[in-house]
Amino acid sequence: MISNTLNESLDHQLNNNQLTNSITRQHTTDQIAIEKASIPTESTKQLSPKQKRFISLLRFTTSNSFSTVFYIIIILFHLVLWLICGGIDLATPGRKLFLADGKLLDPQFGCILGLGSIVVVAGQCVVYLVIELIVLGLCFYSDRDTWKIKKETIICAIFQLISCVLFAVLGNIDIVKYLVDNLVPYGNVLVAYSLFAIFVSVVLPIFYSIREDRKKILDLESNVAGDVEQFLKNKENYEKILDFARRSYCPENLLCWRDIQRFKNSFHMNGKVEESARMGINIVESYLKSCSLAQINLPSDLALKVGEIETLLSNSPNLINQNLFDSIQSHCLVDIQCDVYIRFTVQSKGTKKNQKEETSTQI
């Protein structure tokens, strides 16, 4: 708000070389009125038992245990199926009841490539290729690539194309087909692609994750990044620093920051403006009003704004939006960063250093 006022003024200065005589408070009021923009409409305050069950089911299907159990069952099922069918065919020589004469995984001859197996594999490839093209097309429509899946998919598709071309070309070169293939099968080009795909989409993400975790620890320890907000958004970090702040008699900024976060989330979670307004009034009563229980340390310009926020929450709750407390929250963050966060990181480092020293002494 203040910055808007200043911007206008500075623009005016740049254009006319004269200063406007604007009144900050007037702009503050106007800004709040303008900030009515998004009034939440969806109402999903509490989930019904049916929805909860559905969410639990979804959670289970995305869990590691589900994936592990699912893969094991599928592998066992196919092995058993192959053993039974192969066993029956083996027991009845000259007749093929279940397995085509493709030579692939043939219990009698082992794994060799015959016409039948080529047809089966080619058929499968066509089906997968169609699915792959559809998914690849969808990939280009996604705006975000948070987990780098889009990038990985495109890289894998390029390598797939290259390996397919290589496979086709090598298969048509006689020296490769009849000589080199005896030593190094050119079919390994496709196997190499499969390994590459696994490396890109399975192994590398593990390294990314390890790197991210290390980065987080380093950030926490070095405090160079100074991204206090990110730090606070981690629940474990928040609890630790809150405990530290309580012992330093200064938890109010942290509590206020958290309640404003909850206020913001309330617009996404329940959508009931009355509920959000109630939370807003609670923030004003608990942290912002003079002599409130956990009054935060506000400068006079922000203290003036508190009255306007309170009036808006009480009289026109329909005009509020999630940005109502943004300036207050920024102030809390600055105070946290300048005081308790630094003390906390310094103490954490000291503690770690001492623990290391103690450990080395014990050794």
Place this chain on the structure above:
Amino acid sequence: MGNIVVSPHDKEGQHHMMATPTSNNPNGGSAATAKNKSEITVLLLGAGESGKSTLFKQVQFFHGVGITHDQERIELIEIVRLNVLENAKNLVAATQHLNIPIEQPENRETAKLIINSLNTNDLEDPSWSKRLYSLWKDAGIQKAYENREKFQLYDSTEYLFENLDRICSDKYVPTVVDVIRTRTKTIGITDMKFDVGDGKQLRLVDVGGQRNERRKWIHFFNTVDAVVFLTSLSEFDLNLYEDNGYWRVKESLRVFNEVVNNALFYKVPFVLLFNKRDLFEKKIATKSFSKYFSGFNEAEEKNPVACIEYMTKLFLNEITEHPLDTVSVKTLSAIDHDNSKQVFEEVKQFIMTQQHRE
């Protein structure tokens, strides 16, 4: 001077005295429950921006802890740069409110960036040193600075702008002076302990000074052995951070009255420190002191000694319930290392003498 020791309740063994939590006990730790005569608890009290934390940092520095170490000062890079940004923003905002145009067009562009997008990370770029310095030297900004009593601005503004070439560098590590000069609003309560000889320890407790912080002081009121009350001499023309319409001197007098006359402090040695003497002497050279104090002789207004004597009388007149022989008055310039060391030593001696008398 003795050694720094770790508070017995610091379970995690922090040796860094840079403001550690006092205790897990909400009542103020071991001293609250069983008063240890070998420990002297000294409270640093005073209204906001009176220099309590600056003195606290100086004491840390005397004892070779906290900000003495490079690693701890590195943690404060962000804070120093945040101070630069805050000062720059406040000055730009002041040109607006005071109707003083920023003269140079390129400085107006810089001002716009400061208000809109500049953050502390940007200050790693040395080019910002020149831009900010150019803005600082702009006639409009300088005029606003001359009128700084009309808005909130840190005392360290000039120092920080004059040292931008160091601060705006990716290799910047704050010096001890940078840290001492940096304004950080204290929130909550922090303490440090050090040996003072005779098997005694002095526990120095620093607190926040703004109105909402004062309610926290009470946690230490029943364990206190001495109070050092700081007030800023240079605030005679300033209003409060938390209430821009309220005169700081009036607030300081009110807080002093409440503290010094508190029944819990009746037998407690009390030191009144008039801080920021350096700034005060500079200020009265250009500003009228008598304008703010109707009872003061205008002819003496450029004489710092006379002004300080007048201020001393004002404060001592507030004492109604405290024996005057346990009150000591001193002046201080907390940003001056040697002066702080000397004054703090005198304060310590006064407190120790009073303790022995008891």
